[in-house]
Amino acid sequence: MAIIHAEAAPETRGALVASGINLSFGGIDVLKGVDLDLRPGLVTGLIGPNGAGKTSLFNCLTGLYHPNRGRIALGDTALDVLSPARRAGLGMVRSFQHMALSPDLTLLENVMTGLTLSRRSGWGSAFLPMPRGRAETQDARRRAMAALDELGIAGAADLAPPELPPGTQRLGEIARALVGGPKVLLLDEPAAGLNAVETRDLTRALRRVMHPALIMVVVEHDMDLIMQLCDQIYVLNFGKVIACGSPEAVQADPEVLRVYLGAGDE
Amino acid sequence: MSGLFALFQDLPTLLWSGLVSGCLYGLGALGLVMVFKSSRVVNFAHGNLAGLAAFLVYGFSSGVLLNLSWGSAVALSLGLTCLVGVLAYAVIAPLVFKSDLTSTIATLGIGLILQGTIQIVFGAEIVSLELPIPSFGFGVGGLRITAYDLTVLAVTILMIGSLFFVIERTKLGIAFRAVCSNPFASRVCGLNLRLVHLFSWVSGAVLGLVAALLIVPTTFLSSTTVASFMLTAFTAAVVGGFSSLPGAAVGGILVGVAMNLFSFYVSPEFMNTFLLGVIMLTLNFFPDGLLEKAVGGRV
Amino acid sequence: MAVSELVHPEGAIRSPARAVPDLRKWLAALVVAVLAVLPMLSGSFLLYSLSLCFANAIAVLSVSVLVRYGGEVSIGHSFFVALGAYTVAVMEKHLGLGLWISLPVALLMGFAAGLLFAVPSRRMSGIYLAVASMALALSLPELLIHMERWTGGFEGLYISRDLLPGVAKAGQRYYFALAALILVCLAMAHFRGSRQGMALLLARAHPRAAEAFGITRSWARISVFALSATLASLSGAVVAFASSTVSPNSFTLWSGIFYLVGSVVSLQGTSLLAALVGGGIITLVPQYLAGAGDYVPILYGSALLIVTLLANSGSGLRRLLPGKGA
Numbered sequence A: 001m002a003i004i005h006a007e008a009a010p011e012t013r014g015a016l017v018a019s020g021i022n023l024s025f026g027g028i029d030v031l032k033g034v035d036l037d038l039r040p041g042l043v044t045g046l047i048g049p050n051g052a053g054k055t056s057l058f059n060c061l062t063g064l065y066h067p068n069r070g071r072i073a074l075g076d077t078a079l080d081v082l083s084p085a086r087r088a089g090l091g092m093v094r095s096f097q098h099m100a101l102s103p104d105l106t107l108l109e110n111v112m113t114g115l116t117l118s119r120r121s122g123w124g125s126a127f128l129p130m131p132r133g134r135a136e137t138q139d140a141r142r143r144a145m146a147a148l149d150e151l152g153i154a155g156a157a158d159l160a161p162p163e164l165p166p167g168t169q170r171l172g173e174i175a176r177a178l179v180g181g182p183k184v185l186l187l188d189e190p191a192a193g194l195n196a197v198e199t200r201d202l203t204r205a206l207r208r209v210m211h212p213a214l215i216m217v218v219v220e221h222d223m224d225l226i227m228q229l230c231d232q233i234y235v236l237n238f239g240k241v242i243a244c245g246s247p248e249a250v251q252a253d254p255e256v257l258r259v260y261l262g263a264g265d266e
Numbered sequence B: 001m002s003g004l005f006a007l008f009q010d011l012p013t014l015l016w017s018g019l020v021s022g023c024l025y026g027l028g029a030l031g032l033v034m035v036f037k038s039s040r041v042v043n044f045a046h047g048n049l050a051g052l053a054a055f056l057v058y059g060f061s062s063g064v065l066l067n068l069s070w071g072s073a074v075a076l077s078l079g080l081t082c083l084v085g086v087l088a089y090a091v092i093a094p095l096v097f098k099s100d101l102t103s104t105i106a107t108l109g110i111g112l113i114l115q116g117t118i119q120i121v122f123g124a125e126i127v128s129l130e131l132p133i134p135s136f137g138f139g140v141g142g143l144r145i146t147a148y149d150l151t152v153l154a155v156t157i158l159m160i161g162s163l164f165f166v167i168e169r170t171k172l173g174i175a176f177r178a179v180c181s182n183p184f185a186s187r188v189c190g191l192n193l194r195l196v197h198l199f200s201w202v203s204g205a206v207l208g209l210v211a212a213l214l215i216v217p218t219t220f221l222s223s224t225t226v227a228s229f230m231l232t233a234f235t236a237a238v239v240g241g242f243s244s245l246p247g248a249a250v251g252g253i254l255v256g257v258a259m260n261l262f263s264f265y266v267s268p269e270f271m272n273t274f275l276l277g278v279i280m281l282t283l284n285f286f287p288d289g290l291l292e293k294a295v296g297g298r299v
Numbered sequence C: 001m002a003v004s005e006l007v008h009p010e011g012a013i014r015s016p017a018r019a020v021p022d023l024r025k026w027l028a029a030l031v032v033a034v035l036a037v038l039p040m041l042s043g044s045f046l047l048y049s050l051s052l053c054f055a056n057a058i059a060v061l062s063v064s065v066l067v068r069y070g071g072e073v074s075i076g077h078s079f080f081v082a083l084g085a086y087t088v089a090v091m092e093k094h095l096g097l098g099l100w101i102s103l104p105v106a107l108l109m110g111f112a113a114g115l116l117f118a119v120p121s122r123r124m125s126g127i128y129l130a131v132a133s134m135a136l137a138l139s140l141p142e143l144l145i146h147m148e149r150w151t152g153g154f155e156g157l158y159i160s161r162d163l164l165p166g167v168a169k170a171g172q173r174y175y176f177a178l179a180a181l182i183l184v185c186l187a188m189a190h191f192r193g194s195r196q197g198m199a200l201l202l203a204r205a206h207p208r209a210a211e212a213f214g215i216t217r218s219w220a221r222i223s224v225f226a227l228s229a230t231l232a233s234l235s236g237a238v239v240a241f242a243s244s245t246v247s248p249n250s251f252t253l254w255s256g257i258f259y260l261v262g263s264v265v266s267l268q269g270t271s272l273l274a275a276l277v278g279g280g281i282i283t284l285v286p287q288y289l290a291g292a293g294d295y296v297p298i299l300y301g302s303a304l305l306i307v308t309l310l311a312n313s314g315s316g317l318r319r320l321l322p323g324k325g326a
């Protein structure tokens, strides 16, 4: 299938490209030959009915699942054999559909864990208050606070996730993903559990953090958010990409209409 | 040359006695695995319950508690042991499926309580407990087979046979298998989860009692021998993959034979260290048990 | 995640706890002050018991660190405690070296043993780790008894060299144990806010999320185990020095289970007060209830059950309460 994109040619170097991804669990095919071409500077929407394989595709991209076939590359680097942690080291981060904040850490500390890879302090400063370790912690705290502030939840910084409403927890996850200045940001249903106002704020915040070197992919059932935010959209159904292109093109695609009407309009 | 011959001269005897004691470790491991498969609880009280059961038989037949015949003592102990098994399950029922950590800690608590009970009722004595079987034996090609050996084999086959009959042929067995493969789905289907759990806990208790009764004559019974027996049963379960019933039985025999060989050819003093090595090696190289391929994980 | 319910009941009492952090600090300071002046007021037997209590508190804390930061349970920490204790004793007996040198060596030994145990078990699930740790604890007495040339066999070894020559023995034992405990607690308090500490807490709650931020499971398992074993070994060194004797009897499977009891009863806390509660319960109960010795396992067993069931029903209750927010 040809990747068509209407707008001006975006940056092609450093693109995240997946080709021919096949994934199956116990004989059931979850992904069937998925191709993706994700360019820096573009926000890509990934939509599809429940069980279409969106989360599984994210899991393949981040290395939690191993595709049976197909390859994935970020720029010139083949990702296929890299562990999730190594991929994180290349600047790929994500949020999770099922909330994955530690209940033992405050929201701010949870966001600070997003900086783990960029922090260098050794075990000595883990136990002793050494000046360098301290400075680094201060810096991490400041950056995490800035990320929370960007998403408008700085007020909840010192609370533990179980005490927070789901919307704030989601934003916290996004802040954790953003704080390290990622190259690739994968968001799995960031607006689930958010009310209309929160969703609008989230859309604005995501627009604000977008920059020309960032690859952002959003899985979402909220079509308003997708239409407002995305430059291109992939539609997944039963593990296959059934359409891709600009929001307008996808919206007009008969196949997509059929799937969405068939699956109950969302 | 004669040295080499001497080295292998004892091999048949070692293998045979390893097989016999291995059957008992297998019975112990079966109890652990049944409980684990159905309720995801690693029962650290298993050995203590088996120890208590053996002490009860001793107490009821020796005059410490009562002066019954061996048979009635066993019957009474069996009843009590099952009761304790049911009580133990009732106590930790709210914790089942919660987390490994929680249920491990809770079964350790039960184990401590049972251990304390043994100490209070029977003290720190070391007692011997014989089986009421004639002491005859015969030789087969240099191998000496005793009535004890035959009893162990017969009882093991009987126990495993009836267990598999229940699991394969009865309604309870079908429910047990369903719960083992997917506890949540089977609850949705209206299967009685608690009943299945009770079945596995009581079976575990009975298997433990039988294994303890049969193993005590070869050593002695004290409130501390239990821990070693428990470790052996755990090792057998790990070797068998921890969630396979046939694996547990075969794992028991493998461990029994390996322990015999180790204690004869290397050193009898480092038995637990040997078991530690077996556990670490198995988990590292065969995380699903040595027999994953050979026997398969089902049942 | 369900693990956190028991492991970290503080989640439940978090907000009230934060409302009174100052109170806690003052309480801890008060306790330290009382413990610091106690030797001037009390008899030597109490001091001796308290020194052991401090040493055991460190062992309890080492188990709590494993549970809290690793979500794992070990009943074999007696192995690492014994390692530290015997390192001090053997170095004095065979090399004539005192605590100044043997203590750092004991720490290194604990660290190395923790690594040695954790590396092969880094992929094991929690239950297997508990089973393997049980084997570890059971193999220890065999090793100690049969390496008689080094370890003194059943008899064990004596430790008689002073840390500070010329200072009263009871006093230096007591203050050394107290200082070690306080330093460990301070270090652990600092660790909670460190990069590594927070990474471990995330990995325990959501291993996959942690992996997506570069925190691998094996790193988490190995680090937390090495840390915990090092602390346990330190506790052993303090036990050896404070009690001036080591023997296989003090390091059985039961001691390993008792450390876990202390840790569960102190709600896996790593603060000074929590550690003192845990260490106190496993040291003082058997000592002062010597007459009721046989009841100790029952007591401890009930404690494990009660705390676990309460923590569980607590989380159940919390779920029934009307949620806030939303």
Ligand SMILES: Nc1ncnc2c1ncn2[C@@H]1O[C@H](COP(=O)(O)OP(=O)(O)OP(=O)(O)O)[C@@H](O)[C@H]1O
Binding pocket: A025, A030, A048, A049, A050, A051, A052, A053, A054, A055, A056, A057, A097
């Ligand atoms: N680990 C797994 N084992 C077995 N099947 C899986 C696994 N992960 C996903 N699946 C299956 O793959 C299919 C796609 O799941 P996936 O979570 O990717 O869907 P999704 O598009 O994210 O749906 P939703 O919108 O509900 O989040 C589902 O049928 C699911 O059952």
Ligand SMILES: [Mg+2]
Binding pocket: A054, A055, A056, A097
């Ligand atoms: Mg999904």
